[in-house]
Amino acid sequence: MRRYDSSSDEDDIRVRPGRRGSRPRTRTRPKHEDAAFGHVLTIDRGRLTCLVDGREVVAMKARELGRKGVVVGDQVALVGDLSGDEGTLARIVRVEPRASTLRRTADDDDPFERVIVANADQLAIVIALADPEPRPRLIDRCLVAAYDAGLEPLLVLTKADLAPAKPLLDVYAPLGVRHVVTAHGLDSGTGWDAEDGAVPDGEATGGEAAEEDGRVTEAGMRALLRGRVTVFVGHSGVGKTTLVNALVPGRARATGRVNAVTGRGRHTTTSALALPLAEEAERAGAPGDPEGAGWVIDTPGVRSFGLAHIDPSRVIHAFPDLEEGTADCPRACSHDEPDCALDAWVAEGHADPARLHSLRRLLASRERREGD
Numbered sequence: 141m142r143r144y145d146s147s148s149d150e151d152d153i154r155v156r157p158g159r160r161g162s163r164p165r166t167r168t169r170p171k172h173e174d175a176a177f178g179h180v181l182t183i184d185r186g187r188l189t190c191l192v193d194g195r196e197v198v199a200m201k202a203r204e205l206g207r208k209g210v211v212v213g214d215q216v217a218l219v220g221d222l223s224g225d226e227g228t229l230a231r232i233v234r235v236e237p238r239a240s241t242l243r244r245t246a247d248d249d250d251p252f253e254r255v256i257v258a259n260a261d262q263l264a265i266v267i268a269l270a271d272p273e274p275r276p277r278l279i280d281r282c283l284v285a286a287y288d289a290g291l292e293p294l295l296v297l298t299k300a301d302l303a304p305a306k307p308l309l310d311v312y313a314p315l316g317v318r319h320v321v322t323a324h325g326l327d328s329g330t331g332w333d334a335e336d337g338a339v340p341d342g343e344a345t346g347g348e349a350a351e352e353d354g355r356v357t358e359a360g361m362r363a364l365l366r367g368r369v370t371v372f373v374g375h376s377g378v379g380k381t382t383l384v385n386a387l388v389p390g391r392a393r394a395t396g397r398v399n400a401v402t403g404r405g406r407h408t409t410t411s412a413l414a415l416p417l418a419e420e421a422e423r424a425g426a427p428g429d430p431e432g433a434g435w436v437i438d439t440p441g442v443r444s445f446g447l448a449h450i451d452p453s454r455v456i457h458a459f460p461d462l463e464e465g466t467a468d469c470p471r472a473c474s475h476d477e478p479d480c481a482l483d484a485w486v487a488e489g490h491a492d493p494a495r496l497h498s499l500r501r502l503l504a505s506r507e508r509r510e511g512d
């Protein structure tokens with residue numbers, strides 16, 4: 141698996157320093173050594189539903205966390221009533237360091253970054269091939285967000301029964317982004333089937349799949365998600381719900397608990413929602429490892445990303461063939477200016493011009509335009 145650097149996420153994992161220095165020792169809080177370990181599944185009005193030992197436990201942030209944010213996907217330590225019984229409320233006393241943070245600014249002019257999902261490693265960008273028409277600029281913006289966060293992108297092209305995938309895939313071929321093609325959810329695929337470990341790659345098998353327009357089977361899709369935390373994003377109507385429901389048939393159960401607390405309807409939450417995928421054996425009725433098959437994180441509120449916080453150098457990090465050529469760039473080069481060293485780098489044959497073109501298109505997509 142390709143991992144991108146996420147070292148600049150450090151500030152997210154630094155818990156606010158305690159006040160040990162300025163207070164008598166006896167007043168320091170106990171360290172909660174007996175705390176239980178949990179995963180944040182969803183958040184609604186300050187109530188966090190966590191998975192603790194297979195139970196859904198509703199919790200709130202302990203005061204000692206201060207302003208430290210807790211987001212879906214976080215691994216947390218909890219104390220208090222962990223029974224998960226109706227009306228009980230546990231306390232989250234610690235947030236474990238994050239392996240990744242997917243963030244957005246609400247708007248491109250909004251200086252505040254918000255972490256929307258923690259610990260994901262894959263971003264599934266769901267795009268309909270027709271109805272609604274694909275919008276490549278939006279895809280580019282999602283890709284930039286993925287590269288910035290260190291998530292590996294996966295293009296999921298739906299509604300292949302309505303339009304061919306090839307024209308769109310040709311645009312993304314230079315990026316080597318992995319992709320799958322679906323029609324009517326996942327069960328109709330008879331063509332290409334990803335096997336264990338044989339993850340399709342843009343450069344390798346992806347091209348073939350594009351030519352044949354082979355559609356991914358359910359088993360193929362599960363192979364791509366197995367053991368990983370995948371965030372699904374997509375515009376309304378692209379078929380994201382159809383897809384997630386096919387993968388997690390019992391998803392309604394996961395949202396039921398929060399609704400019981402707030403009394404709100406099932407689809408009104410704007411929080412992301414983490415859904416554990418079941419192992420094959422488990423789906424057949426046998427007990428399985430709840431973590432083993434991976435997680436799908438549905439994001440009803442995330443259709444695009446404000447990209448004001450994006451650092452071009454983190455995006456270029458996803459282009460190792462070009463990153464090397466930026467050594468001679470002027471300081472703070474936008475990589476789209478006359479003195480940029482990448483033109484010479486490509487002219488000298490060190491990298492494919494189509495790669496540079498794609499990189500520049502992605503960087504340019506950071507500017508919000510009407511329709512984004």
Ligand SMILES: Nc1nc2c(ncn2[C@@H]2O[C@H](COP(=O)(O)OP(=O)(O)OP(=O)(O)O)[C@@H](O)[C@H]2O)c(=O)[nH]1
Nearest residue numbers: 298299322323324325375376377378379380381382
């Ligand atoms: N022709 C065709 N229609 C599809 C396909 N997948 C989903 N649809 C239809 O597209 C419409 C939207 O699907 P949803 O799964 O609700 O899409 P969504 O992205 O979750 O949309 P929101 O719920 O609005 O966020 C529904 O009428 C689906 O039946 C497909 O592969 N082919």
Ligand SMILES: [Zn+2]
Nearest residue numbers: 469473475480
């Ligand atoms: Zn440059």
